[in-house]
Amino acid sequence: LTSVRKRNESAWLLPNDGTRTNHRLLADMARLDCDDEVDLVVVGCGAGGSVLTQRLARRGWRIVALDAGPFWEPDRDWVSDEAGAHDLYWNEPRVISGADPVALGNNNSGRGVGGSMVHFAGYAPRFHPSDFSTFSTDGVGADWPIRYEDLKGYYRQIEEELPVAGQSWPWGDPHRYPQSPHPIGGNGMAFVEGCRALGIEVRIGPVAIVNGRFGNRPHCIYRGFCLQGCKVNAKASPLITHIPDALAHGAEIRSDCMVARVEVDSQRRATGVTYFRDGAEYRQRARMVAVAAYSIETPRLLLNSACERFPDGLCNEFDQVGRYVMVQGAPQTAGRYDQEIRAYKAPPPEASTEAFYETDPGKDYRRGFSLQCVSPLPIAFAEHVAAQGHWGETMREYLRDFVHWATFGALCEFLPQADNRVTLATETDRHGLPVAHLNHSMCDNDRALVRAATQVMEEMHRAAGAAESITIERYAHLIGGCRMSGDAHSGVVDAQLRSFAIPNLYVVDGSVCPTQGSANPALTIMALAARAADYLAGSNRAWAA
Amino acid sequence: VGTTPGQTEPRFPGFDVTEQAHTWDATTARVVLKRLVPPSPMKFFTAEEIPTARALVDRLLAQDGEPRVPVLEEVDRRLAVGDGDGYRYSDMPDDATAWKKSIAGLDDDARAASGEAAFADLGRNRQMQIIERVRLDKGLWHGMPAQRVFGLWMRYAARAFYAHPWAWNEIGFGGPAYPRGYKNLGIDRREPFEVAEVHAADPIPWVERVEAARIRHEDALCHEGEPEGSESKQQTSNGANGPQPGTEQDSNHEAAVEDQLR
Numbered sequence: 169l170t171s172v173r174k175r176n177e178s179a180w181l182l183p184n185d186g187t188r189t190n191h192r193l194l195a196d197m198a199r200l201d202c203d204d205e206v207d208l209v210v211v212g213c214g215a216g217g218s219v220l221t222q223r224l225a226r227r228g229w230r231i232v233a234l235d236a237g238p239f240w241e242p243d244r245d246w247v248s249d250e251a252g253a254h255d256l257y258w259n260e261p262r263v264i265s266g267a268d269p270v271a272l273g274n275n276n277s278g279r280g281v282g283g284s285m286v287h288f289a290g291y292a293p294r295f296h297p298s299d300f301s302t303f304s305t306d307g308v309g310a311d312w313p314i315r316y317e318d319l320k321g322y323y324r325q326i327e328e329e330l331p332v333a334g335q336s337w338p339w340g341d342p343h344r345y346p347q348s349p350h351p352i353g354g355n356g357m358a359f360v361e362g363c364r365a366l367g368i369e370v371r372i373g374p375v376a377i378v379n380g381r382f383g384n385r386p387h388c389i390y391r392g393f394c395l396q397g398c399k400v401n402a403k404a405s406p407l408i409t410h411i412p413d414a415l416a417h418g419a420e421i422r423s424d425c426m427v428a429r430v431e432v433d434s435q436r437r438a439t440g441v442t443y444f445r446d447g448a449e450y451r452q453r454a455r456m457v458a459v460a461a462y463s464i465e466t467p468r469l470l471l472n473s474a475c476e477r478f479p480d481g482l483c484n485e486f487d488q489v490g491r492y493v494m495v496q497g498a499p500q501t502a503g504r505y506d507q508e509i510r511a512y513k514a515p516p517p518e519a520s521t522e523a524f525y526e527t528d529p530g531k532d533y534r535r536g537f538s539l540q541c542v543s544p545l546p547i548a549f550a551e552h553v554a555a556q557g558h559w560g561e562t563m564r565e566y567l568r569d570f571v572h573w574a575t576f577g578a579l580c581e582f583l584p585q586a587d588n589r590v591t592l593a594t595e596t597d598r599h600g601l602p603v604a605h606l607n608h609s610m611c612d613n614d615r616a617l618v619r620a621a622t623q624v625m626e627e628m629h630r631a632a633g634a635a636e637s638i639t640i641e642r643y644a645h646l647i648g649g650c651r652m653s654g655d656a657h658s659g660v661v662d663a664q665l666r667s668f669a670i671p672n673l674y675v676v677d678g679s680v681c682p683t684q685g686s687a688n689p690a691l692t693i694m695a696l697a698a699r700a701a702d703y704l705a706g707s708n709r710a711w712a713a
Numbered sequence: 714v715g716t717t718p719g720q721t722e723p724r725f726p727g728f729d730v731t732e733q734a735h736t737w738d739a740t741t742a743r744v745v746l747k748r749l750v751p752p753s754p755m756k757f758f759t760a761e762e763i764p765t766a767r768a769l770v771d772r773l774l775a776q777d778g779e780p781r782v783p784v785l786e787e788v789d790r791r792l793a794v795g796d797g798d799g800y801r802y803s804d805m806p807d808d809a810t811a812w813k814k815s816i817a818g819l820d821d822d823a824r825a826a827s828g829e830a831a832f833a834d835l836g837r838n839r840q841m842q843i844i845e846r847v848r849l850d851k852g853l854w855h856g857m858p859a860q861r862v863f864g865l866w867m868r869y870a871a872r873a874f875y876a877h878p879w880a881w882n883e884i885g886f887g888g889p890a891y892p893r894g895y896k897n898l899g900i901d902r903r904e905p906f907e908v909a910e911v912h913a914a915d916p917i918p919w920v921e922r923v924e925a926a927r928i929r930h931e932d933a934l935c936h937e938g939e940p941e942g943s944e945s946k947q948q949t950s951n952g953a954n955g956p957q958p959g960t961e962q963d964s965n966h967e968a969a970v971e972d973q974l975r
Contacts, residue, residue, distance in 0.1 A: 247741040248889030251876035265803035273799025353898035389894030399891045513895035546875040554867045561775040565926035570884040
């Protein structure tokens, strides 16, 4: 603990009196001047932007981090209620299309300080070493310009800082977790039983939920509303894992600011950003800009920043901005048990298996999927039932059985495709900025993975004793859109997340990932940001020297 | 005794999730209990649209009797303030326009099928049949992809219904749990306040129960409309006109809406 606290004091900066926000820290926050050329302006305070801000603030950088949404106070703003959590999402207009359009909003977007980790389930697995070279190894996807070993140390750091609880992990690069696994509820028990009966290796975790006290963060109370924002401060999000330490080291978090453009001078250098706050437009000057607005808004911002020098958008000379956006195929299969499951009475993330993660030479598809338990609350479960075509009385009857259903979810590694991309729509938002248009279609490999994963989940339910199972086809997570690569012709940023086109413009979020594995992306995004921060701090020293 | 929508045969007798409200944090209690307050007059749907829209959401959720969860009022609130879901299919108009067009489309379909009657004036079965045709239509319906229209209806209607404590009473959901938390995790384990089912099989085995509901639902879909018996006709006319039974309140309500529109 001492070494974690030396690196990141966030958990100790939170109140320990039963309230969840350190108001002193907020009141004392640095207020930097718009005309002051700060060292770094960060766009977006989610997994990437918050870690970058915290790391560099500790090294004395003067940083303004902007977020389009509010600075959340869990006591005041968050509720134990599905419909009441609607404000946690990016509900501004966006357009979707393609053969398999991806619904945006509640399931894959964030808004406000903490980003989508505020409402992520909490699963925090690492990517596997194979994820970094799928093209060389499996002939599909893309190779990263970095290797697993480049991230390994950062994975360990972030796992300590969240912290992550779970059993020792046998898959990918086998490793241990800093905290022991949580107890599981009815849903987790059905999942474990299904795996056991079929001989599938299974583990409890890995979840970024405190098991035991961590600094001033209390133990999880098993309230079940992880996806609605953790009112306990037990589940990790940057709002409590990195922002407090960033504030204590002089960073300014400027919330409710919608960034409109990244400004670039005639020397092809970024000079800062313009943003809207309360209807007025402001400019923040900066020596360096890091965009961390995720797979939809990061490409949108770069495209919306088109100027005379970059008429097709920033960093887009080779038509790479917005391409290779990925989602994971995330079918969920619910099974009906005679016993009461009451899945809502524990964190939705409990147990998982990565036994199907790697390419199986015996199958007609490449790459794989992971399986985890999930527990949809009533509104989400109604979507499951409606997806079967049920409505009216039949739907009500299914829902009356809510306490008897256990639900498993898959994350299938969909492959990067150039035409799955973000472009600008003709319609504009309330600031007059063109909104994002996401086009998405699946390829044959994607469909084969969804079929395979669904089949295993159905078999697990049968093996665990369920009489009926129902599957909803859906997607989860976003990755890609500004991918890192070895050269400017096939990506937007280099291995250090610096854009090829503009030397002081960085992209530090999930949009830089060339592939996504079958892992939930939050931990990897944070690890990438921590690594980028080390690089920036090092090169900064070099410049100073 | 916990209220359930339509006062269906209680599956969890006596379970009233709102009895736990004193254990909820104040922010959550405010948000949830507000749903039990009589809704404010509608702002988005016009007086002409309301009967059709109400009949639609009543059929989607089989709200055939009182008390009803005020689903349409919540849909109206969201559409009035533009509280969307963060995406629009490129081949669909925005949510507000799609709702308006689809309500008009239901009336067009009703008139085409029956001569003069509007959607709300049809019997329940006929309404269900028109809705089901939209759900099964793989093409365009009144200029919009039919299945996206059906999806939009369900998304708004189901969210409003299953956000309501009466629906939680119906399904046995334990509800908000902060700062209390849940203590008894695991299969067949309940909190002290959670209520056991009447009979684990309720008392008919689950498969038969769901099958019976399916058959009734499908019966309604293939039955050529009227008559349905006086009781359901009575409920239908309530369903078409307002959340409270009785024409006096209905006309008050509509007058209030008209006031709002002026």
